[in-house]
Amino acid sequence: MTDVVVSTRGLTRQFGTNTAVNDLDLEIRTGQIYGFLGPNGCGKTTTLRMLTGLLTPTSGSISVLGRSMPEAxxxxxxxxxxxxxxxxxxxxxxxxxxxxxxxxxxxxxAKAAKDRIDELLHTYDLITNVNQLSGSMSGGQRQKLALAATILHRPKLLFLDEPTSAVDPETRRTFWEQLFDLVDQGATMIVSTHFMDEAERCHRLAILQHGVKKADGSPRQLMNDLQADVVEVEGPDLRKVKHELDGRPKILSTAQVGSRLRVLVDKAEPQPVDMLRARLEGFSDLSLTPQRPNLEDVFVSATRGEDQ
Ligand SMILES: Nc1ncnc2c1ncn2[C@@H]1O[C@H](COP(=O)(O)OP(=O)(O)OP(=O)(O)O)[C@@H](O)[C@H]1O
Ligand SMILES: [Mg+2]
Structure with missing residues (x-):
């Protein structure tokens, strides 16, 4: 068997005239945490439901652990x-x-179940909640219970749909440490998210928009391959600066982050800082600093020019 555990070719799912997942090719290797990153409605859950055999594709093929889905x-x-x-x-x-x-x-x-449940209660710090109704637990505690129940039978392949959307950053951190422990024990995972920090932890990810895969690679590779330079502008009147830049040639996007304006400039421009300085000559006291791209820049660049 190859080390590809999940692959799809031309995976498509329509709901009436709405194409929720559109011609998706995926290849997910053993031992990876593979992320689906994308906004609400981009097709993450629909894809996961097809990969797990709960939903039949309109067209395309799915192989999971060497078997065909949804048949297997x-x-x-x-x-x-x-x-x-x-x-x-x-x-x-x-x-x-x-x-x-x-x-x-x-x-x-029964005996194996008792031992396994004891182990999971301990690992996921649920001992004190053992007799609590799950409906009365906090969001973070419920996530831990859901993860424990999901891995109870020691599956080698895990599908996690926005596993930390309801939890605080500290709990999210702990949760991800636990996911890496599971990978260390041999699991492969597919995780959907709309959080950049979460996506950045994945070994590899696909950026989805309107059911279409817009980019695919490791976070580092995606950042290195970004077809844009990033320049931050600092100074007064940033809203006016933004207005001056938006929609101009070679300006891919602008976004204010606190007291700075983060500008993506088309890589085809050889002198991004000089070009911006010339464009902004009517403004005084601006400082322009090149920055390393982050995953949000990749996301903005990959999904640019279409409604979210
Ligand atoms: N059972 C269904 N019937 C009709 N349309 C559906 C159905 N399931 C999903 N859709 C549509 O398919 C598209 C993708 O939905 P999906 O739930 O896969 O998105 P998502 O990326 O998981 O979004 P979110 O981040 O909000 O969970 C949406 O336009 C949604 O309305
Ligand atoms: Mg969803």
Missing amino acids: AEPLKNEIGYMTQIFSYYRDLTVLENLRFAAEIYGIP
């Missing part, structure tokens, strides 16, 4: 864990009851 959804059930975007466990069951229920669904024998 049932035989692959024990190899896959899917953490849905909306908490999908029982709010009127306790943490322990939910985990026992998940263990039953996966047919884990």
Whole structure:
């Protein structure tokens, strides 16, 4: 078997006239955390539902762990864990009851289930919540329960749909450390997100917009390959500076970040700072500084020119 665990060719899903996922080619290798980065409605959940066999594509093919989806959804059930975007466990069951229920669904024998549940309660710091109704837990605690339940049967392939959208940055950090522990133990993951910091942690990611893959690569590669230079402008009247630059030739985007204006200039311009200085000659006291691109610049550049 090759080390490609998930691949798609021409994956497409339509809902009526709306093409939610459009001609998507993916190749996800073992041991990777692969991210889908994109705004609301770009097709992340629809893609994950097709990859896990819950939704049938309109056209295109899907291979998961060497088997064809959705046909192999049932035989692959024990190899896959899917953490849905909306908490999908029982709010009127306790943490322990939910985990026992998940263990039953996966047919884990009672003694093995007890040991595994004890281990997960410990790993995910849920011991004190064990008899709490999951509906009364905080968002962060619920995420931990959902992750524990998703990996109860030790799947080698995990699909996580916006796993940290409801949690604070500290909890998100801890959660990601736990994901890397799972990768270290041999898991491969596909994670959807609209957070740049989360996307930056992935080994590789696809930027999606309107169901179309706009870019694909490691975060570093995407930043290195950016077809733009980044210049930050600091000084008074930044709103007027922005107005002066927006829509001009070779200006790909402008965005104010605190007291600075971050400007993306087309890579075809050989002297971005000089060009901007000339364009802004009517303004005084501006300082212009080249910056290294970040993932948000990549995202803006990749999805430019279309409604979000
Ligand atoms: N069952 C469905 N019936 C009709 N349209 C659907 C259905 N599921 C998704 N869509 C549409 O497909 C598009 C993609 O939706 P999807 O839920 O995959 O986006 P998403 O990237 O997960 O968004 P979010 O970040 O808000 O979760 C949207 O336009 C949505 O309205
Ligand atoms: Mg979604």
